[in-house]
Amino acid sequence: VSVDLADFLPAYLTEVEELLSAANAQLLALETAARQRSASPRTVRELFRALHTIKGLSAMVDVEPIVSIAHWMETALRHADQAGGRLPEASIEPMMEGLRAIEERVRQLATGAHVSEAPRGLLERLEALEGAVRGHPGQEGTSTLQLEPTLATKLSASDQEQLLAGIASGRRALRLDYVPSAERAAQGLTINTVRDRVSQLAEIVKVVPMAGASPGGGNLTFALLLLTGAEDSALLDAVGGPPATVRSIISPPPSEPTPISALFTESLAPNEEGPAVEPRRSNVLRVEVSRLDDALERLAALVVSRSKLARAVNELTKAGVQTRELVQVLQENARQLRDLRASILHLRMVRVRDVLDRLPLLIRGLRRTTGKLVRLELDVGDAELDKAVADRLLPAIVHLVRNAVDHALESPEERRAAGKLEEGVVRLACHARSGGRLELTVSDDGRGVDAAAAAARAGVPVPASSSELLDLLCRPGLSTRASANATSGRGMGMDIVKRITVDQLGGELSLDTKPGQGTTFSLCVPLTITIVDAFVFECAALRYAVAVSAVEEIIDVDTARLVRPPGLANGGMTLVERRGQAVPLVPLERLLQRESGREGPGPKAFVVRQRGAPMAFAVDKLLGQQEIVLRTLEDPLVKVPGVAGATDLGDGLPTLVLDLPALGTARGGASRMEFVPQRGGEA
Amino acid sequence: MPEVLVVDDSKVMRDMVVACLRPYPGLAFTHASSGLEAIERLSLKPYDLIILDLNMPDIGGIEVVEFVRGQDTLRHLPIVIVTTRGDEASRTRALQAGANRFMTKPFTPEAILTEVRALLERGQG
Numbered sequence: 099v100s101v102d103l104a105d106f107l108p109a110y111l112t113e114v115e116e117l118l119s120a121a122n123a124q125l126l127a128l129e130t131a132a133r134q135r136s137a138s139p140r141t142v143r144e145l146f147r148a149l150h151t152i153k154g155l156s157a158m159v160d161v162e163p164i165v166s167i168a169h170w171m172e173t174a175l176r177h178a179d180q181a182g183g184r185l186p187e188a189s190i191e192p193m194m195e196g197l198r199a200i201e202e203r204v205r206q207l208a209t210g211a212h213v214s215e216a217p218r219g220l221l222e223r224l225e226a227l228e229g230a231v232r233g234h235p236g237q238e239g240t241s242t243l244q245l246e247p248t249l250a251t252k253l254s255a256s257d258q259e260q261l262l263a264g265i266a267s268g269r270r271a272l273r274l275d276y277v278p279s280a281e282r283a284a285q286g287l288t289i290n291t292v293r294d295r296v297s298q299l300a301e302i303v304k305v306v307p308m309a310g311a312s313p314g315g316g317n318l319t320f321a322l323l324l325l326t327g328a329e330d331s332a333l334l335d336a337v338g339g340p341p342a343t344v345r346s347i348i349s350p351p352p353s354e355p356t357p358i359s360a361l362f363t364e365s366l367a368p369n370e371e372g373p374a375v376e377p378r379r380s381n382v383l384r385v386e387v388s389r390l391d392d393a394l395e396r397l398a399a400l401v402v403s404r405s406k407l408a409r410a411v412n413e414l415t416k417a418g419v420q421t422r423e424l425v426q427v428l429q430e431n432a433r434q435l436r437d438l439r440a441s442i443l444h445l446r447m448v449r450v451r452d453v454l455d456r457l458p459l460l461i462r463g464l465r466r467t468t469g470k471l472v473r474l475e476l477d478v479g480d481a482e483l484d485k486a487v488a489d490r491l492l493p494a495i496v497h498l499v500r501n502a503v504d505h506a507l508e509s510p511e512e513r514r515a516a517g518k519l520e521e522g523v524v525r526l527a528c529h530a531r532s533g534g535r536l537e538l539t540v541s542d543d544g545r546g547v548d549a550a551a552a553a554a555r556a557g558v559p560v561p562a563s564s565s566e567l568l569d570l571l572c573r574p575g576l577s578t579r580a581s582a583n584a585t586s587g588r589g590m591g592m593d594i595v596k597r598i599t600v601d602q603l604g605g606e607l608s609l610d611t612k613p614g615q616g617t618t619f620s621l622c623v624p625l626t627i628t629i630v631d632a633f634v635f636e637c638a639a640l641r642y643a644v645a646v647s648a649v650e651e652i653i654d655v656d657t658a659r660l661v662r663p664p665g666l667a668n669g670g671m672t673l674v675e676r677r678g679q680a681v682p683l684v685p686l687e688r689l690l691q692r693e694s695g696r697e698g699p700g701p702k703a704f705v706v707r708q709r710g711a712p713m714a715f716a717v718d719k720l721l722g723q724q725e726i727v728l729r730t731l732e733d734p735l736v737k738v739p740g741v742a743g744a745t746d747l748g749d750g751l752p753t754l755v756l757d758l759p760a761l762g763t764a765r766g767g768a769s770r771m772e773f774v775p776q777r778g779g780e781a
Numbered sequence: 782m783p784e785v786l787v788v789d790d791s792k793v794m795r796d797m798v799v800a801c802l803r804p805y806p807g808l809a810f811t812h813a814s815s816g817l818e819a820i821e822r823l824s825l826k827p828y829d830l831i832i833l834d835l836n837m838p839d840i841g842g843i844e845v846v847e848f849v850r851g852q853d854t855l856r857h858l859p860i861v862i863v864t865t866r867g868d869e870a871s872r873t874r875a876l877q878a879g880a881n882r883f884m885t886k887p888f889t890p891e892a893i894l895t896e897v898r899a900l901l902e903r904g905q906g
Contacts, residue, residue: 101800101890109793150836151791154865157887158797169867278821289817293839305839307820309852318824320817384792 103158110159111208112384114152118201119455121148125193126458132187139183139256146175152200163216164203170224171196177227183256192223245347249273249321252306257323260303261347264325272300272330273347274322276337277312287338289320295336300326314341323347385445387485391629393442395647401435404428443626447482450528450538453492454478457499461524464503471510471521472503481528483536484626487603490727491538491623494598498540498619499524501592506544506617516614518543534625535605541618547571547611568609572596595619601746603627604729628728632755634747636719637700638692643726643745643755644704651676651705655683655716657698674703674714681705683714689740689761694718706758715758728755783901784809784827788819788845789834789863798832798863801890802897816840820848823855830859830900832893833880835871843875850879859900861893 124145131138153168171193178185185193199220206213245253253261261271276292289305296302303323312319326333330344408428415421454476461474483491507513507522514520525541549567553560561567574593599607605623632643633652653676661673661680673680685699694700699716706713726745740761744752785808789795792814799810811828813819816837822828831849835842842862849855862880864872872883882896 101803103797103800103890106793106797106800109796113791113793144838147790147836147838150865150867151794153867154836154863154886155791155793157865158794160887165866172867278824280825283821283825289821290815293815293817305817307817307840307848309848316824318820320821 103160107159107207108386109384110155111204112386114155114200114204116384117148117152118197118204119452121145121152121197122459123455124148125190125197126462128185129187129190129462132185132190137183137256138185139179140260142175142178142183142185146172146179149175161203161207161213163213164200166216166221167196167199167203167224170221170227174224174227189227192220192227195220196224248308249306249323249347253304253323257304261323261325264301264303269301269325269327271303271347272324272326272333272344274300274324274333274337275312275343276320276322277314277316277341278318278320279314279316282338285338292320292322292337296322296324296333299328299332299336300324312341313343387446390442390446394439397435397439397442404431404435443484446485446626448485448488450478450481450483450488450536451476453483453488454495454526457496457526460496460499461503464500468503469509470503470507472507473521473523474499475523475525477525477527478538479528481530481536482625483623486627486629486727487623487625490598490602490627491621494595494621495526495538495540497592497595499526502540502542502544502617506542506546508545512545531622535622536625537620537622539618539620541616543616546613546615546617547609548613549611564609564611567611568592568596568607571609572607595621597746599623601752602727604727628730630726630728630742630745630755631723632726632745633704633723634721634726634753635702635704635717636721637690637717638687638694639718640690640692641721641747641753642686642717643747643753644758645742645755646723648706648757648759649704650707650712652720653703653705653714655699655701655703655714660698672699676705676712676714679712681712681714683716686715686717689715704758708759715761726755782807782809783829784811785897786811786813786819786822786828786831788813788816788831788837788842790814790837791834794834794863798893801893804890805894805898805901816842816845819845823849823852823858827854828858830861830897832861832863832897834863835868835875836865841871843871843878846875846878846880861896861900 124141127141128138128145131141149168149172153165153172156162156164156168174189174193175185178189199217203213205211265271274296276289278287278289282288293302293305301324303325306321306323308319308321309317310319311317324333333344334340334342411421411424411428415425457476458474461472464470465472502524503522507524508516508518510520513522523543525539527539527541529537529539531537547567549570550560552567552570556570556573558570561570571592572595574591596607599605599621603623604627605621608620608622609617610620611617630643631646633646633649634641634643636642653674655674659675660683661675672683674683675681683699683703685694687694687700700718701716702718702720703714703716706715724747726747728743728745730743740757742755742757745755747753785802787795787798787810789798792812795812795814799812802808802810811822813822817840819831819833820840823831833842833845846860846862849858849860859882860880861882861884862872862875863884863886864875865886868885875883881900884893884896
C-alpha cells in the first residue's frame, strides 16, 4: 500500500488557514502589548506554537517556502519568549509581512498554482530579528505562593507571575483536582472536556498531572491551577463532583487583603495580559463543504423516492386498499426528512464573528495607509450564516469597511475641527430578521455621503431619497472621489456590493446617511442559499443554465443523422441517433418561444431523462460549467414547470435556470412556457 | 493487536502518522489531541507504543516523556518523538528524559514505519 502525503493537502489547507487566522489575532495582540511595553508570554508562546505547527505540516506536504518563512518567524518568537514574552515593536511589521507571505503561498497551493519561493529580502529581515530582542532578562518570579514542592517545580516564572497578577486583580487562585477514570471517560468526561468546561469559569494557568494513588482508586490526578471568581461548587460540578476537590493555593486567604504591591517587582503591572487569543478550540470537526453538499444531494434523492412511495400509496388508496397506517408513516417520514435537511443545512453555518476575523487586520492596514485614526467595533454576537452566503458576502463587507475608512471618515484634524473625537469608528453589527434572514450593518461616524456632489459627478439631479441616492452610488463606475486611490481603487465599487447582496444572494441593500454624522449600509441577506453546479449555455441569443446533475450527456447534433419519421407517430418530432438508439430531439428555443433565425435544431443537445425515457434538447452553444447560486422564483407569473429558478452569472442580469427533465413534459410532450424572460431592460 | 497512541494537537498530523503506519498489519490507533489527554489515556489503558509531538499547549511532549518515565508501569513504553527542524535543543532534553526514537518532519511514510516496526518487534522472537 503506498501512502501519498499529498492526499492530505485539503486537510492541510483547512488547518493552516485556521492557524493563520489565530496567528493574525495573536500578532495584533502582541503589537498592542509592544506599544504598551508590557509582556505577553502566553501569546508569544501561542503564536510560536501556531508557526511551529505550520512549519511541521508544511514540511510534511513538501512546501519548502512556507517552512523557511515560518522557521525564521518562529526563531524570532523563541527569543521573544526568552526575553520574558516581549516582542519588540520593530519586529511586528516583518512578522506581519511573514504571515502575509505564508497566506499568499497557502492561496497559491489552494488554487493549484505554483508556490513562489520565499522572498529573500523578507527572510533576511526576519533573520535579522534574531538577537534584536535578546538582552531583556525574564521577570524573576517572586514566589509567595504556598505551593506543594511537587507543584512549585512545575510552574515557570511566568506561570507564577500570572497567578500573582490574577490575585492582585481580585481573583482567587485555586487548585482544582480532577481524577480521571474509565467510567467518567465513558460518560464523555475527560481532561479535554474538563479543560473546556473549567475554562468557561476560570482562567487556567497550568494543568499538572500527578501520579500516585488518588481518591476514588485511580492512579492519576490532574491539578488545575486556576484564577477565578466562580464558586467552588460550580467548579466542582464542572469536573463531575467528588472525588474532585478544590482548595486555595495562597495563604493568607484573599479575604484578608495582602499588601499586594509588595508582591511585585517594579514593572509588573497587574492583569497585563489581555484574554488569551487561542486558536478555535477543538471539539470542532472540520468538514469539506463538498461533503455536506454530497449529503444534501443524497437527501434530495431520498425526497424523490419518498414522493414515489407517496404516489404508490395513493394508487393503493384509490384501489380501495386500507392505507391509513401507511399514510401516517409517510407523514412522519416527511417531517423527519425536513428535520434532517434542516440539520444538514445547519452544519454549513459558520459564525459571522469567525468570517470577519480578518477585519481588525484590514483596519490596521488602513490606519497605516490613510493616516486616519479609526477603531473597529464588532457587535455580531453569535449570529451564524451559511458558509456559502458568508463566502460571497465577505468581499462586499470588506469593500464597505474600506470605503468607510477611506472616503467617509475625516482626517483627525478635520474631525477635531468638527468637534468630533479624533478617532473615528467603523461599526459592524448583526441582527437576525424574520423569514430566515440576517441583517448586517456597516456604519461609520464620518462625514456622510454628499448627495449633491455624487449627483454632479453623475450629471443627474440630486436624489430625493436615500434609496435614490443608493441607486446613484451603485451605478457602475461611479466613484465619490475624483481619483481612485490605493485602498479603494481596487476595481470594486458599490455596484459590486449591490450585485452581491441583491442579485447574487437575493437580499436587500439600504442606505442611511446624515451629513456630518455618518453613514450606515444595511445588508439583509438570506441565511442560506442553494448552490448548484450548472452548465451555462446559449439558446436563441439568450443565456440559460441547467443543473449538471440533471444532464445525462451532452451530444453533438449531426444534422446528417436526424430522422423525421413520417406521419404523426411522434407528433412530428425529430429523432436524433445516440449510440444506435433514436432519441426525440426538441429545439429548446421552440419551447421557449424564441426565434433562432436558423434552419433546424442547434448543434449541441442536452440529453435528460423524462419519465425514464431519454430526451434531447438542442441548444446553440455550450458556454461552460460553473457553480451558481440558485434563487427560486417567487413570482406566481413565472411558476412554470421546467424552470428551477434564476441566477446571476456575474453580469448583474438574471439568468433562468431550467429544469429540463420537467420542461415540456406536460401532456402533449411540448407545452410552451407562457412567458419570455426579460433581459435586464433597465440596465 | 498492538495499540498505538498518536499524540499531536494537529489533527492533520495525526491523520498523516496513522496513514503512514497503516501498512503495518494489525495496528490499532488511538488519537490524543493534547499531552494531558495522552497522560489520561495512558492511566486508563495500556498501550504498546506512543507517537508524540513535542510542540503542544499546556503540556509539551517532553513533559509527557518525563511523566511516563516516572511511572513504574510505563517505564518501558516505546516512545517515538516527532520533531521539526529547529527543535534540536528540545530533542536533547527529550532524549535525556527517556524517549526512544526521533522522527524529524518531513519524514517519509517508510521511515516512520521502519522505526515503529523496530520498536514493536524488539525483544520478540
